[in-house]
Amino acid sequence: MKTNILFLFTRTPLHIGAGASVGAIDQPIVRERHTGYPVIPGSSLKGVLRDACNRGNQAAQADALFGTQTDAGKVSFGEGRLLAFPVRSAKGAFAFVTSRLALERFRRDRDGLTGLPELPTLPDMECLAGETVTVSNNQHKGVVLEEYRFNPKDVFPVAWENALQALLDDPVWQAGKSRFVMLSDGDFAHFVKSTCEISQHVGINPETGTAKKGALFNLEAVPAETLFYAPMVSLARESGEFETLKKMLEQQPLLQVGADSTTGLGFCTVKLG
Secondary structure (H helix, E strand, C coil), X not given: CCEEEEEEEECCCECCECCCCCXXXXXXXXXXXXXXXXXXXXXXXXXXHHHHHHHCCCHHHHHHHHECCCCECCEEECCEEEEEEEEEECCCCEEEEEEHHHHHHHHHHCCCCCCCCCCCCCCCCEEEECHHHCEEECCEEEEEECCEEEEEEECCCHHHHHHHHXXXXXXXXXXXXXXEEEECHHHHHHHHHHCCEEEEEEEECCCCCCEEEEEEEEEEXXXXXXXXXXXXXXXXXXXCHHHHXXXXXXXXXXXXXXXXXXXXXXXXXXXXX
16 A cells, blocks of 8 residues: 655644534644644545645546545555644744654654654753754753753754755745754643643624623644654555645645634645645
């Protein structure tokens, strides 16, 4: 079976809801159970890509690729996994943070990632960081993310940085040079759990055009400039499925994923590579 990777780089905050909650956040996002990392369900990706094919006047190809009520599709869609997450930095405005677990998952899923150095297992509060986000003062160095100071054990590996930046041509992603920070798995999980965007919304009474009583709610969203990747597997013996999708995405490199498209959420740079 042939595999490929779909990349999604958020241009605006992204909300794919996990349903109602009894906690402080009324509408949380979908997360992995064991890590707490945000994910994009494969069913959501399949629906978005099918819709893009239909809008591109490729309905017949959409049925062949994604299936019908009676026939299975030719492509299996994995969930969108987190690879890099933006965090506020005291220097350089923001950093792209990642972890050994996130990078090793990507190495496992991405064919052709050879020659990259092995990654160390970092203790909490230590990191590998680029110069753009590293603060130097009297021969002391530190990386300040949100309200936490991390000790840079070394620079972020250049080979890994080059491999990551080669994934997308998006100008904001390319501006990430020297902004990458690898944290411990625990520190990375803390940021992706606690620094997503929370916005307040209120329901509107359609008759009065004013706020509906008791309809205030909080909505959680993955921030802009977050990178996800989704493994995809061709289930058919004949080739050409990924070529069709790749051409379609070259014509439509900006897609909307998730809820609240009318309020600007979920717009992503998308690439099949």
